[in-house]
Each structure stands twice: as C-alpha cells, then as structure tokens.
Amino acid sequence: MKKSLYIFQNGELRRKDNSLYFESESRRKYIPVEDTNDIFIFGEVDVSKRFLEFASQKEIAVHYFNHYGYYIGTFYPREHYNSGHLIVKQVEHYIDMNLRLELARTFVKGSIGQLLQVLKYYGGRRDDKHFFEELIMSISGHAQQINEVVSVEELMGVEGHARERYYQAFDSIMGDPDFIFEKRTKRPPQNRLNALISFGNSICYTIVLSEIYKTFLDPRIGYLHATNFRKFSLNLDVAEIFKPIMVDRLIFTMVNKKMLSKKDFDEHTDGIMLTEDGRRKFAQELDKRMQTTVSHRHLGKSVSYRRLIRLELYKLQKHFLGEQKYIPYHSLW
Structure with a gap:
C-alpha cells in the first residue's frame, strides 16, 4: 500500500539515478x-528540476503548505488520465442547475449522514445520552430540508446549520478544558481545537485531491462548492463525506488519549x-488512519480509508457517465 510522505524539516529534495532522497543538515x-x-512539504525545501521530472514520471503529487500549515498549492504530474468525454459530462452536470443541485444534495446528505453516525457512536458511550439524542434529532430535521431547497446556496445553509449543531457535541465527546470548542473560527483559528480542525481539514482536502489526480475527473469542477476562480472545488465536495470520519474522529482520539x-x-x-x-504528530496519526482497513459491505472485503476515497471517485465517474447514480459512502461505526 502506497504511503504519504510528510516533510517538516528544512532541506533539499533530489533525484539520484532512479531514486529520490531528502537531505537535511543532519x-x-x-x-x-x-x-x-x-509528498506533503511544510518546511523550507528546495527541489531540483530532475526531482520534479522524476516525481511526475512516477505520478507523485507534491503538496506545499506555508509556515502556518495552510495549503499553498500542488505540483502534480502531467495528466496521465485524460478523458475529454468525462470532462464534457462534468461540465454538463454543472451547467444544468437540476443536475448540479441533485449532485450537491447528495454530497450534503452524505456529509450529514456521517455527522449523525459520529454522534451515534459517541452518544452511546457517554452518560449524557439525552443530549446526544437531542442533537441527532435536530440534525436529522436539517437533513429533511435537503430535498426542499431550490438553490445550492440554500443547501450550503442547511449543511452549515447541521454542522453548527454537530460541533456542540465536541466538548462533551472530549471533556478536556484545554480543548474547548466555543465556536468555529478560521484563518486564523482562535483556539487549539479550531487549529486542529483547520489543519486536519486542509490535509483531508489535499489527500482527496491526490486521489482525484489518479482518476479521469477534473478537480476544478465542483458542485456543492461552486466552480469559480479558486483552483479546485471537487475535492472540497468529496471531502465533506470523509472529514467526520478521517479528521474529527482522529481529533477525538488524540485528545482523549492525551496524544x-x-x-x-x-x-x-x-x-x-x-x-x-504538533503538525508532525497529527500528520503521522492521520497517515496511519488512512492505511487502516475497514470492511466494505458492497465489495465484501476490507479496504483502506485511502482506497475508500478512490472508490468514491469511481462512483462519481459512473454518475457522470450515466452508468449508475452516485450514492455516498456511509460509515457503519
């Protein structure tokens, strides 16, 4: 199983014959x-043209983050997987508002479904079960509004309200005075928990982007997150399905275990x-989680979390081609 490489030190990335190496002072x-x-680069790292040529040849995406852990951009291999027909279909599903709204609704249904599953998992293990039951009922009410909205903007509002209610469970799940949620804050986060969420989400978006590069999909065309002057949107859509189980549950584990x-x-x-x-600790644990396998009920075998993302993208390809309606992944635990 292929792995992600996280580089936090300063140094150089170079090619030597048919191999690559990272060299620091030590x-x-x-x-x-x-x-x-x-490869995820957080430090001050110099790269050579020969390194980039070889990385492209081996289909290795190189993601860059700034000093604070914010995503900057990606050097990705020249497009090995090209399908003009699929790109046309992606565009058709964006331009046709009915098709776009249908797909955007599906992403929100998948996202809220994962939020509910996380709450059910932790609610069954906490003393304040009534509190979790109320949250689940409230979020389920938001989910019932999904088919009633008539615009993507309204849909984003429904998802946002559901997530606000979901965040109210964080303090109960962790119960650590050093990691209080208070409210969602970004760029910059105003407390430790928000810093963890922002960093984890940024890595999640980038992992999904890496997987999109391995398919015929174009990451610039999103549906829930509008296609505009930002570089990528589709990875943000797909990440909504995986953030609760990849990022949030990892945060709960690391905080509760005093990691x-x-x-x-x-x-x-x-x-x-x-x-x-702190970034190194989180990235290492996230990489372990991505390699963890779970039972896939439709395939009848165990697959890694990383593979789940690729399978999700394959389902999207089939949706665009009219072969099969897209049904988002739903965690069973």
Missing part, C-alpha cells in the same frame, strides 16, 4: 519511490496554530 533519507503516493497537549500549539497575536511538532 542526514540523507532515501524515498521509496514505488511506495510513495504523494496532544498545550505545548503542541503556538499562540500568536491574532490566533493559535499547531507547532511543527
């Missing part, structure tokens, strides 16, 4: 090319960010 580390899916503490965060004049060590 050591040189060779990169197992055939086992590397993508993260106050020392893993830096407080700035305008917000709070993860330290380099």
Whole structure:
C-alpha cells in the first residue's frame, strides 16, 4: 500500500539515478519511490528540476503548505488520465442547475449522514445520552430540508446549520478544558481545537485531491462548492463525506488519549496554530488512519480509508457517465 510522505524539516529534495532522497543538515533519507503516493512539504525545501521530472514520471503529487500549515498549492504530474468525454459530462452536470443541485444534495446528505453516525457512536458511550439524542434529532430535521431547497446556496445553509449543531457535541465527546470548542473560527483559528480542525481539514482536502489526480475527473469542477476562480472545488465536495470520519474522529482520539497537549500549539497575536511538532504528530496519526482497513459491505472485503476515497471517485465517474447514480459512502461505526 502506497504511503504519504510528510516533510517538516528544512532541506533539499533530489533525484539520484532512479531514486529520490531528502537531505537535511543532519542526514540523507532515501524515498521509496514505488511506495510513495504523494509528498506533503511544510518546511523550507528546495527541489531540483530532475526531482520534479522524476516525481511526475512516477505520478507523485507534491503538496506545499506555508509556515502556518495552510495549503499553498500542488505540483502534480502531467495528466496521465485524460478523458475529454468525462470532462464534457462534468461540465454538463454543472451547467444544468437540476443536475448540479441533485449532485450537491447528495454530497450534503452524505456529509450529514456521517455527522449523525459520529454522534451515534459517541452518544452511546457517554452518560449524557439525552443530549446526544437531542442533537441527532435536530440534525436529522436539517437533513429533511435537503430535498426542499431550490438553490445550492440554500443547501450550503442547511449543511452549515447541521454542522453548527454537530460541533456542540465536541466538548462533551472530549471533556478536556484545554480543548474547548466555543465556536468555529478560521484563518486564523482562535483556539487549539479550531487549529486542529483547520489543519486536519486542509490535509483531508489535499489527500482527496491526490486521489482525484489518479482518476479521469477534473478537480476544478465542483458542485456543492461552486466552480469559480479558486483552483479546485471537487475535492472540497468529496471531502465533506470523509472529514467526520478521517479528521474529527482522529481529533477525538488524540485528545482523549492525551496524544496532544498545550505545548503542541503556538499562540500568536491574532490566533493559535499547531507547532511543527504538533503538525508532525497529527500528520503521522492521520497517515496511519488512512492505511487502516475497514470492511466494505458492497465489495465484501476490507479496504483502506485511502482506497475508500478512490472508490468514491469511481462512483462519481459512473454518475457522470450515466452508468449508475452516485450514492455516498456511509460509515457503519
């Protein structure tokens, strides 16, 4: 199974013959090319043209993040998977508002379905079960509005209200005074929990983007998140299905098991960010989670979380081609 490589140190990425290596002040580390899916760069890293040529040849996407962990951009391989026909179908599903709204509704249904599953999982393990039952009932009420809305903007509002209610469970799930939710804040996050959510979501969006590059889909054409002057939108749509089980549940695990503490965060004049060590801890655990396998009820076998994303994209391809209606993945636990 291919893995992601996360680089937090400063150094250089170079090619040597038919292999790649990362060299810092302290050591040189060779990169197992055939086992590397993508590279996430957080440090100050120089790359050579020969490195980029070889990375492209091996279909390795290189994602860049700034000093604070915000996504900057991606060097991705020249498009190995091209399908003009599929791109036309993607555009058709965007231009036709009925087709776009149908697909956007499906993404929101999948997203809210995952939120509810997370609440059911933790609600059954907490003493305040009535509180979780009320949240589940409220969010289920928002889900019933999905088919009633007549615009994508209204749909985003429904999803936003459902997520606001969902976030109210975070303090109960973790119960750690060092990780209080308060409210959702971004760019910059105003507390440690928001810093974790923002960083985790950013990585999730990028992982989905890497998987899109392995298909015939065009990541620039989104449906719930409008196609506009941002570089990519489709990865944001698909990530809505996976953020609750990839990011949120990992945050709960790491906080509840004391794998993260106050020392893993830096407080700035305008917000709070993860330290380099904190980002490294989270990225390592997320990579482990992506390699974890779960039983896939339709395939009848176990697949990794990373593979689940690719399978989701294949379902989207079939939807655009008219072969099969897209039904989002739903976690059973």
